[in-house]
Amino acid sequence: MAPSSKSQREDNKQKPAKKTRDNVVKLLSRGKISGQLTHRHFRKLPPRVCVSLKAIVDEEFLRAGHIFLGFTKCGRYVLSYTSYCGEDDFSFYIYHLHWWEFNIHSKLRQVWQVRLFTGEEIYSDLFLTVCEWPSDRSKIIIFGFNTRSSSSMLMHLMMSDENNRDIYISVVAMPPFHPCADCNELAASARPGSSAQCLRHGFMLNTKYQVVYPFPTFQPAFQLKKDQVVLLNTSYSLVACAVSVHNAENDQQESDQVLYCRTEPQLGSxxxxxxxxxxxxxxxxxxxxxxxxxxxxxxxxxxxxxxxxxxxxxxxxxxxxxxxxxxxxxxxxxxxxSEQRDTSPVAGPSRQMEGKRSDPGEAQDDPRCxxxxxxxxxxxxxxxxxxxxxxxxxxxxxxxxxxxxxGSAEPETEYEDxxxxxxxxxxxxxxxxxxxxxxxxxxxxxxxxxxxxxxxxxxxxxxxxxxxxxxxxxxxxxxxxxxxxxxxxxxxxxxxxxxxxxxxxxxxxxxxxxxxxxxxxxxxxxxxxxxxxxxxxxxxxxxxxxxxxxxxxxxxxxxxxxxxxxxWLVPENSTRYINRMTNEALHKGSSLKVLPDSDRYTWIVL
Known part of the structure; x- marks a missing residue:
């Protein structure tokens, strides 16, 4: 039946709008129940909470090749990285990570810069993933692994065995919001112009290892689920690494051990x-x-x-x-x-960390092999x-x-195997x-x-x-x-x-x-x-x-x-989640559209 009056036609036009409002309310209600919202329904934010990257970063930094990754969990900093490689085919890559203090009403201010993977000879462009633990805001971890997309002659010389892939890891202290007492003490005695960070706010850890085919998957949602601990699959073993900073004077009552800290099993004797x-x-x-x-x-x-x-x-x-x-x-x-009394001991198999796994089937008769x-x-x-x-x-x-x-003259003979x-x-x-x-x-x-x-x-x-x-x-x-x-x-x-x-x-x-x-x-x-x-x-x-x-x-x-x-996935907690930033878009030949700070509903538009 056709509408018989102008008022009826106007009422019909308003019904879809009412349905849309109901859907938004339902979506928000479901989000409260499940703890997760679908962002495709909220693709646009009001202009007052959006800012253009070009408006807050000087052109000289963009020309210098800064790749912006995103916000830290605290919302105070925006991270970017730069990579540099010499002009010849035999130059190694050098990576730097940069912290920028964010204020929506002013330009970004660079406050921190570190060189990643110090001491490593990186021969190809890396896939980078920068992560933060669920609740540990004192440090971040950076994963990098090489790709085969590069045409560098050096990469082909270094990667003669395609069964290997190099994994690079850096753990870096986060800059403090305000200098702590130890930082202030160092600053008072430091020379003008020199950095003065205490160890808690100024340490860096680096490591590198190789994995073999089939290359282990990178799963930050699981590998970083426990604060201060990272789980690393080296293809031969699962390594739980814990990194923590302590003060001998202030933490005398606290244990500096995070892993393997119970002599009795937790679940049953x-x-x-x-x-x-x-x-x-x-x-x-x-x-x-x-x-x-x-x-x-x-x-x-x-x-x-x-x-x-x-x-x-x-x-x-x-x-x-x-x-x-x-x-x-x-x-x-x-x-x-009893076996040792009856037979001679058998040594474990040697691990070839830079090649394929050894065949464990050659000595199956002895379980100790x-x-x-x-x-x-x-x-x-x-x-x-x-x-x-x-x-x-x-x-x-x-x-x-x-x-x-x-004044210590003790030589550095660190045990490494x-x-x-x-x-x-x-x-x-x-x-x-x-x-x-x-x-x-x-x-x-x-x-x-x-x-x-x-x-x-x-x-x-x-x-x-x-x-x-x-x-x-x-x-x-x-x-x-x-x-x-x-x-x-x-x-x-x-x-x-x-x-x-x-x-x-x-x-x-x-x-x-x-x-x-x-x-x-x-x-x-x-x-x-x-x-x-x-x-x-x-x-x-x-x-x-x-x-x-x-x-x-x-x-x-x-x-x-x-x-x-x-x-069986349970949505991540709105506060205890692993923050992830990556340069995947760059390797796909594109760019991110926005850098969202979902917790504070702020976007940087690229």
Whole structure:
């Protein structure tokens, strides 16, 4: 029926507008419930909260090649970086990160500048990701990895082996809002024009390592979920690194240890473990199957509404897993001692950190062949006493760095073994290298503590197969593996990883074949950062690989992992989230449109 009057036509025209207002209200209500808003419904902001980059940055800085990344979590600073490479084909790249103080009513003011990845010879343009921890505002971390898109002759000379990829990491102190008492004390005694930052506001840590194919995925949402700690997948091990700054005079009552700090297991005593070796054909316990199907019990640790429920359910899961899936550490130690009495010790396999992984199937008859040799240097290795510390598959070290005492002539002989430890260098912002303290040496003033807790992948794979796989009698050897972090529970210091595995195994007797076939499977494992112990969560079935390349196998495996994570993903907390800035747009040949500060509803328009 056609409208019979002008007023009716006007009423009909107003109805869509009313519907739009209702939708916005509903969206805001859903955002309060879920903790997440969809930004596509709010693409435009009022002009009063938008500012053009050209209006707040002098033209000389733009011509100098500054690439602006975004806002820090506090909203006070905007970050940019510059890269420089010489004009010839044999020049290395140099990267600098810049902090700019932001005020919407005035131009950006540069307040901080550091050189990234100091001391490293970078031969290609890097993908950069700058991240901040959920609540730790004292420092930021920068990840960089090389690409193969460069036509540089130097890159092709350096990257003769395409199975390798270099990973560069810098951890840099954030500039203080206001100078602290230590900064003021240094400023009073410093020469005019020189920088005067205390160590808490003026340290920098650098490291570099190589990963091999299939290259580990970068997952900042999980790798940085625990404040002060970063999880690094080196292709051979999972390394939990903790970086913290302390003051010997003020922090006498505080421990400077973040990782491996409990001598007793957090979830159940290891003395209640029961050996599963008598029933190798059994399937994973029902609670492990439930966890594999419904990992959301570990995904919501940081969500305020579910945190108590998660603690209870996760505690129950891991307590049962401890009881049903692990042998007692005492029995394990006794078994090792008896084996050592009967046979000569077998050394662990050497790691080729700059090539492909070694084939672990050559000595499968002896389960000790994959146990890494523990460090003998007591000067850098800290081994807390108590049950749960005699673990062949973990290594823990702690070093404390401080400015070298005046007049000290002690040579710098820092212990570095990249097969066990990542090689860290710690400096102040002027590039002066900090001195690594040995053992329990006393320190005065401020110092940086760097901890490393390392989980050996190959040992874990062998232990899980031997003790928990129903198909362990069919197993011959594994040729390659890929590790994906499924979840990190920062409240309980638990890390859940999925190990994708390519292996050789004999078919079942029913298949009437005598030669081994290639199979793919996955192992879910939970690692405790307090005790260093791991437990098996689930063991997958064997799936025969027929006519597939390793690339297609790993691509399918990672899609499965992504689907698992996304299916049970809990939105990040509005305040406890990992802030990420990247130069991905630059590598795609484009530019960001805006730099949003979502917490304060401010945009810089590029």
């Amino acid at each position: 290891p003395k209640t473990f029961r050996s599963p070796s008598s029933s190798p054909e059994r399937k994973p316990a029902p609670h492990c199957e439930d966890l594999a199907k419904n990992p959301s019990s570990l995904l919501s640790c940081d969500h305020a509404m579910l945190i108590n429920e998660v603690k209870d359910s996760a505690s129950d899961i891991f307590r049962k897993a401890h009881e049903q899936k692990c042998i007692t550490l005492e029995a394990k130690a006794e078994s090792k001692r 994959h146990i890494p040799q523990s460090q003998s240097s007591s000067s850098v290795t800290v081994q807390p006493e108590g049950p749960g510390t005699d673990l062949g598959y973990v290594n823990y070290t702690k070093l404390r760095y401080c400015m070298e005492p005046q 990249d097969k066990i430890l990542l090689p860290f260098t710690v400096t102040d912002l002027r590039g002066r290298r900090l001195h690594a303290l040995r053992g329990e040496s006393k320190v005065q003033g401020q110092y940086v503590t760097v901890e490393q807790l390392t989980l050996d992948f190959e040992y874990v794979i062998n232990e899980v197969i031997r003790n928990d796989a129903a198909w362990s009698k069919q197993f011959c050897s594994f040729s390659d593996y890929d590790i994906v972090i499924l979840e990190v529970c920062s409240e309980m210091n638990q890390v859940v990883i999925n190990i994708g595995l390519l292996l050789l195994a004999f078919p079942t007797p029913e298949e009437s074949q005598t030669r081994p076939n290639t199979y793919h499977t996955s192992l879910k494992v939970a690692w405790d950062l307090n005790t260093g112990a791991f437990v098996t969560v689930a063991v997958g079935d064997l799936t025969e690989v027929k006519g597939q390349t390793s690339g297609s196998v790993w691509s399918s495996y990672r899609k499965t992992c992504v689907n698992t994570v996304m299916k």
